[in-house]
Amino acid sequence: MTRALVTGASAGLGRAIAERLAAEGHDVTGVDRDHPGAEAPFAHIACDLADRDSVDALAARLIEDGPFDQTVLNAGISATGPFEAIPAKAHARVMAVNAEAPMVLCAALARAGALSRGGRVVFVSSLSHFTGYPGAASYAAAKDALAVYARSIRKPFARTLGVTVSAAFPGPLRTDHAARHAPAGADAEKRMAPDVAARLILAEAARGRAVIVPGARARWMALAGRIAPAAVTGAMRRIVYDKLDRAVW
Amino acid sequence: MAGGRRAILITGGTSGIGLALVRRLAPRHDLLVAGRRAPDDAAAVLPQGVRYVHAPLTTPEEAVRTVAEAVLKAGWVRLDNAILNAGVGFAVPGGIETAGQIRATLDVNLTASVMLARTLHPWLARAGGTLTLVGSVARRGQGLFPAYAASKAGLHGLARALRSEWRDTVAVQVIHPGPTRTGMHAKAGHDPGRLGAVFLPAGPVAAMIEGAIAARRSPVTVSHGRFVAGGALWSRRL
Numbered sequence: 360m361t362r363a364l365v366t367g368a369s370a371g372l373g374r375a376i377a378e379r380l381a382a383e384g385h386d387v388t389g390v391d392r393d394h395p396g397a398e399a400p401f402a403h404i405a406c407d408l409a410d411r412d413s414v415d416a417l418a419a420r421l422i423e424d425g426p427f428d429q430t431v432l433n434a435g436i437s438a439t440g441p442f443e444a445i446p447a448k449a450h451a452r453v454m455a456v457n458a459e460a461p462m463v464l465c466a467a468l469a470r471a472g473a474l475s476r477g478g479r480v481v482f483v484s485s486l487s488h489f490t491g492y493p494g495a496a497s498y499a500a501a502k503d504a505l506a507v508y509a510r511s512i513r514k515p516f517a518r519t520l521g522v523t524v525s526a527a528f529p530g531p532l533r534t535d536h537a538a539r540h541a542p543a544g545a546d547a548e549k550r551m552a553p554d555v556a557a558r559l560i561l562a563e564a565a566r567g568r569a570v571i572v573p574g575a576r577a578r579w580m581a582l583a584g585r586i587a588p589a590a591v592t593g594a595m596r597r598i599v600y601d602k603l604d605r606a607v608w
Numbered sequence: 609m610a611g612g613r614r615a616i617l618i619t620g621g622t623s624g625i626g627l628a629l630v631r632r633l634a635p636r637h638d639l640l641v642a643g644r645r646a647p648d649d650a651a652a653v654l655p656q657g658v659r660y661v662h663a664p665l666t667t668p669e670e671a672v673r674t675v676a677e678a679v680l681k682a683g684w685v686r687l688d689n690a691i692l693n694a695g696v697g698f699a700v701p702g703g704i705e706t707a708g709q710i711r712a713t714l715d716v717n718l719t720a721s722v723m724l725a726r727t728l729h730p731w732l733a734r735a736g737g738t739l740t741l742v743g744s745v746a747r748r749g750q751g752l753f754p755a756y757a758a759s760k761a762g763l764h765g766l767a768r769a770l771r772s773e774w775r776d777t778v779a780v781q782v783i784h785p786g787p788t789r790t791g792m793h794a795k796a797g798h799d800p801g802r803l804g805a806v807f808l809p810a811g812p813v814a815a816m817i818e819g820a821i822a823a824r825r826s827p828v829t830v831s832h833g834r835f836v837a838g839g840a841l842w843s844r845r846l
């Protein structure tokens with residue numbers, strides 16, 4: 360049986376990915392702050408990814424449990440609202456969970472030989488990498504950092520470890536996380552269901568794709584953001600920032 | 609914009625590009641440099657009259673508090689420019705950094721910048737000032753120092769979002785220098801070898817950065833193309 364690791368596995372996209380991997384027959388370890396519930400078809404390790412000592416302890420334990428054939432570094436938090444209305448510490452936490460923890464975990468597993476040769480690593484970034492994200496500036500910064508970390512290690516990891524590295528850029532998903540941070544009046548029906556995103560991301564990762572943008576709508580936004588970055592960021596400002604009625608972190 | 613005396617904060621102004629910027633700006637403006645060196649070591653390289661605060665960015669929370677206190681102590685109620693230039697990186701084989709290297713790189717280059725931007729906003733807003741983030745052309749990805757490339761991509765994304773959010777109060781920009789002949793590569797444990805010969809010197813790069821700051825545009829790449837076009841000769845002064 361092959362092993363899989365998913366962070367942020369207790370809810371949302373991570374939950375959908377962990378369940379799908381379990382259904383495919385992988386022995387799945389889910390990492391999350393919250394317990395996934397007794398019905399979850401995977402093992403659970405509790406960890407606060409904002410805490411360095413906890414991340415180091417987690418890495419040591421995962422190295423013992425490994426090696427992993429599939430590693431999905433998905434956990435993420437957000438801080439939405441006018442940048443200056445959010446405490447500096449909350450922004451730092453977004454950096455720690457969304458950028459630092461996945462990078463540190465990936466490097467630690469790679470160094471210890473806990474990523475199986477022929478296996479793959481998927482980093483979950485965000486569609487904001489292509490569109491910009493006024494109203495979640497630190498979140499956007501962290502997700503951009505993660506995207507470029509993935510791009511940077513793709514070649515060396517393939518060459519020296521035989522591991523394929525991908526980055527996924529999902530757009531708005533129908534999750535509790537998104538509902539908490541969405542602007543007033545946002546239409547949940549327009550968002551992609553997490554299990555659909557999970558299926559697309561895992562399928563593209565299996566093909567060895569470097570860049571995974573799930574769904575036609577998201578791909579169109581990514582393309583527009585690359586062609587006209589300033590205009591698309593301006594549109595994001597009108598769609599998101601101008602409609603935010605509160606700061607949430 | 610030229611003419612007025614400005615209150616300017618520069619992080620990492622004790623060597624390389626930052627020091628070159630300090631030398632250009634010190635005769636005409638009020639400067640506060642934040643760095644990791646002990647005050648005596650900083651005084652040895654900084655021009656006369658430049659204020660200095662010891663604030664190592666490897667501990668961002670503490671450093672940001674120290675910098676804010678130094679701005680208050682200087683008696684500044686407004687900040688015309690904050691130039692977040694301090695940066696570190698580590699060249700590693702196989703793209704695998706240690707946890708300590710990843711954390712130091714993200715703390716100094718990205719997290720400290722995010723926290724400084726947040727904390728300095730009131731000062732910058734009062735002046736209708738400019739927040740400048742010094743990125744790098746490596747922000748598109750670089751297998752030799754992945755966390756460094758990641759941190760610079762983070763600065764790009766931060767500037768992209770904040771420039772839009774703050775468009776009525778503070779100009780936010782990210783400037784991406786190309787390969788520049790400074791001590792950074794040696795500090796990173798990387799020898800560029802013969803390639804180093806084509807790196808631009810820090811002086812002209814600082815001149816082009818000053819021009820980009822004066823123009824308040826974003827994003828701006830400051831490298832050979834601009835240099836060959838005479839960018840270091842004709843750039844505007846702040």
Ligand SMILES: NC(=O)c1ccc[n+]([C@@H]2O[C@H](COP(=O)([O-])OP(=O)(O)OC[C@H]3O[C@@H](n4cnc5c(N)ncnc54)[C@H](OP(=O)(O)O)[C@@H]3O)[C@@H](O)[C@H]2O)c1
Nearest residue numbers: 620622623624625644664665666694695744787788790792
């Ligand atoms: N050189 C290049 O090829 C190149 C290319 C693209 C972008 N950049 C960027 O340009 C900026 C300046 O780099 P540079 O080439 O001038 O390098 P540099 O000569 O090494 O200067 C970096 C500055 O940052 C300071 N610094 C380092 N760690 C710090 C910390 N923990 N806390 C506070 N200050 C710290 C350094 O202090 P010390 O003086 O004590 O060392 C120095 O003043 C950096 O952001 C760099 O990433 C450089």
